Amino acid sequence: MPILDITNPEIIKFLVESYDKTARLRMKWNNLYGDKLRQAATLQREEKGYCEADVLEAAMRVGMATVTRDTIAGRRYKRLVPIRDGVHITNLSDMKKGHSVVDIGLGDAKTDPRLARPDTDETIDPIMRPVDPQQTAIIYKGIPGYGREAYLRSRNKMSPESKYYFNETTASDYGWRLGDSFLGKSGPKYGRVWRLNRDVKSRTGPYPDPLHYKNPDGGPSLRV
Template sequence: MPLIDINNPEIIKFLIENYQKNAKLRMRWNTINADKLQKAATLQREEKGYQYTDVLKASITSGLSALSKDYKSDARNRRLKAINDGTHIPAVADMRKGHSIVELGLGNTKDDPRLGRPDTDLSIDPIMRPIDPKEKKILHKGRPDFGRVEYLKKRVRTIPEDRYYFAETSNWIYGWRLKDSYLGKKAHGPEHGRVWHLAREKSRTGPSPDPIHYNSAQRLSNCTV
């Protein structure tokens, strides 16, 4: 169905007449039913002045009867004892041991009293090792020979494994606790020992000359190229 041309004067006249006719019909209906409209818009019942808290109180009160019935019916279950599946329930004291810093040999309670905790203590293990009291005194003395900057300079000279119990960054993994490895325990033998020379030869990198006991190449015959 094609749309009406609203620019056509005849169409415009037709629309205006229909709008006016519709408005007159609405006005006539409102005039005839004015009494009914006034009666519907007026509050006929007595106003009780309820507040929001009154509505909440009424909703709670209506559910109290059901709550009291449930309380009476559950009285028998409350007197029963809980049934345990086992005679012993594992607790903190039954946790697997052998993984503490002291038991791993990474520290002792004399140097760090924080490690001497009971088995029931679930606090986190300390991250840093105890700081030398001599280094701590640097912080409390005046500058320029002492102070925070000098303390950090002194502290950075200590290797990370002497400051921390575990490698806290991925960069510390390389060379971490190298003293516990084969090279740290056995390679430091006598200066002219077999193991020490072997470690020194293996640690050499890049091109290197032949050992002294290697003989130079010899010509086997005149035909050798």
């Protein structure tokens, strides 16, 4: 903003009018609120000489009545017998009924004797399915044809649901009950389904359009 020239008669007239307007507004405010301002600035009540400790003590005395009331009520309620919502309170043994591996049809006590337990047994269900004795024998045979590596390779060829009752790891989610899927373990080698699997499940994601899909003049791609 440029500096005002106070020697200019037009500027002088403008400043005088502004000063007069400001003075009138201040005079009007004082006429409306002057009495309230003087009343608020003057102490009209009687001085009692209270300190901070006196104010805190008064607040505590008011609250002591509620403390006494709550103490009497709490002593009475502690002697009452709690009201149960039901006659029988369920526990772990009740929750297990109908939800075990055998009840939901994932295991059979004939093939896995660990599942043949009474209802009073509150131990958790086994995680792994029983291992085939022929696979277990691979570990105890000599190497290089057998041993630990050969045992792990044979277990790796099995599906996750044939080794565990439930999917215990995140990696098992990708192959869990894959036989029930339309695609199966390996999708079709040709067609739209294979193209979708290759683009979505690859590490780098969908590939861009090849060069022969584009127009010679550098326009947009022909493939949508």
